[in-house]
Amino acid sequence: MSRTKPSLPVLPVLAVGAFAIGTDTFVVAGVLPEVAGDLSATLTDAGWVSTLFALTYAVLAPVLGALTGRLERRTVLVISLLVFALGNAASALAPGLGALLAARVATAAGAALYIPAASASAAALSAPERRGRAMAVVLGGLSAATVAGVPFGTWLAADLGWRSTFWLLAGLGVLCAAAVAGGLPEVRLPAAPGIAARLAPARDPRVLFTVLTTLLFMTGGYLALTYIGAVLAPVTGGDGGELALLLLVFGVLAVAGTTLGGRATDRWGATPVLLASVAGLAVVLGTLPLTRDRTLSAALAMAAWGVTAMMTQPPQQYRLFAVAPASGPLLLSLNSSATFTGISLGGFIGGRVIADGGADEVDLLGPLGAGLAVLALVTAVIGVRVGQRGPGAGEDAEPAAGTGASAAEPAGKRG
Template sequence: MRRVVPVVPLLAVGAFAIGTDTFVVAGVLPEVARDLDVSVASAGWVSTVFALAYAVAAPVLGAVTGRWERRTVLLLSLAGFTVGNVASALAPDLPLLLGARVLTAVSAALYVPAASASAAALAAPERRGRAMAVVLGGLSAATVAGVPFGTWLAADLRWQATFWLLAALGAGCAAAVSVGLPAMRLPAGPGLAARLAPLRQGRVGAAVLTTALFMTGGYLALTYVGALLAPATDGDGTLLAVLLLVFGVPGVVGTVLGGRATDRWGARPVLLASVAGLALVLATLPLTRQALLPATLAMAAWGLTAMATQPAQQHRLFTVAPGSGPLLLSLNSSATFLGIALGGFLGNRVLRHGGEHAVDLLGPVGAALCVLALGAALLGARPSRAGDDREPPDQGGTGREPGRPAPRAAVRR
């Protein structure tokens, strides 16, 4: 009997803290820019640097800590996360704030891959998509509760209050994981060179590229959502918080539906449908951002389609190379944050050099990148020897030989 499955929701608690910290910057960016006396485009580096540090750190730290006990890894991550947010709240200028965000990102890079791989390894094969969706649900729940509340707090008080709140949340999550999660070891992971080796496989490289492209497309616009939605909100931070709430609630629905649809129909069709929907939403942003009602509908559709991609793509990577599933999740996490970083950087370039109507270009440029993501997904969609990108029922994505029992994580109370 799998005694550890009921604690999977605890992993989502940590993901909620990490997700809030990752996504809330888009909502508080106008306040950061005003307080530090920089442009919104310059303040966008707060998001870009965080994401880039995460993308670089995730595979390196995954290799270094692969043999460590999982609860220790998660607690170290949450401790660094707490300290990083305290430093962010105390930062008096943009360079020091960027340094604090690097510390926070490196700590976060330890958490999400470890939590996702643990949930996948500890769930029954037929429920693996749903187990991943529970952890990812913590990220999407952050967009529902954490990001709108943090945005409202920054508008009502100051942006530093948001980071103080995140520091307290990180400390609370660490306490919950310490008390509720059993000590657990997964099979020892490979080194960094071995972690990167699967990228030489065409299907794996195309899958990781798909993640990077659709995340770049989405975050090219989402990083600057305050400026993007200014015509609809008239610069009102509280109204922006409401629109971010509208983004987040369908995001949770998208994560849940994406996990269930992946278990039923396989990762490929769910991924293609959700990325195509995301491209359509982004392409129409110049029209929908002009007034409150169409902006509200656009944000709901944006959250639904964007978050539905996550369980499908994680499941696809976990099964495209069954013997390398956990390390591919780490690579996917790096690709996700590389996409966020590139989105912020490209958005900065568009705003600086796009002319009078530069903000209107953010959505269509992002949509074009999502179309490229569809091409990468189709390029990597050639059936494997198993004939499908569903998980082979006799292997469960573990890479074991047929007929041999699946390795289980070593758990002790």
């Protein structure tokens, strides 16, 4: 059996699609006041535009991953991008809050299908020793959204109205769909006999502990990140410009962390990179109350936070894909679901912690998040040990393992 490498534009094109979805995910927070005012809704009601998107993504990612696991990847990617584009066009045209919420559900469905399929395609088209870097390229699109997409989308909404942001995302979705259709070779993962066989790996203890690990450290991180304005208030004094600069530091280093995580996974293996990044995240979160009083210490904390938070994703995706390449889309979608569930839980729990609005409560967000990161370390270690003892111990998700070496072949190249 032979493998052909993807043409040069393929991985960047997949990353641009992820960039569009990442922008769509996070930009809504910056345009909520405009949405609420235009649609005659309260800010609290308008907040469901963001919350419903995340919840829909979390629920649909594994469902759609299971249902489309046997389909050719290029077809799945094009369909997901077109659904994403149509959802954003419907969002831009929404006459009221109810219509906007329905449009966001459709948009989230496209997004939930795209990210796991893009990651699985990148992994399948790459040699095992470069799989971490390939996945990091796709994830880099999500990271880049926090640097460029979200600020630009927020600025565009302020200048031309919030609907213009959704029109821009709809257009980007269509362009990405055309690029994928014309530039990506056909990719088929080894087909499991039926949906029951494709679902079977989801019960693997390695998968359960890996997904739980993602849920824990994402919840821990978003306890504080959701309310970063309040967390950094002592150093910014409520100055939006200074807060934006600190978030820019976070975003730039998040992109670097994604790339570093992919390369480190290829070189040293998924498990050591995961443990080091989650441990680093725990340290950053635990020391947040000590770093938020001075500009330099806050900037260093945001930089370290961006690196450690995004270094976690390439090894997690690598570990899941190596468990069962034939069920790669489903397993990666479970990780995506855990990611978005963690985002929602972090915001919800953090809101309950700071309900009284006092500085002492805000100071608790970082240490509580650090505690969840420590729990994530525990579940990661348990997952590794279970995998070493289990029947698939020889197929643990490390670069040295050959699992999935021929996980996918471009159509027409299989012999």
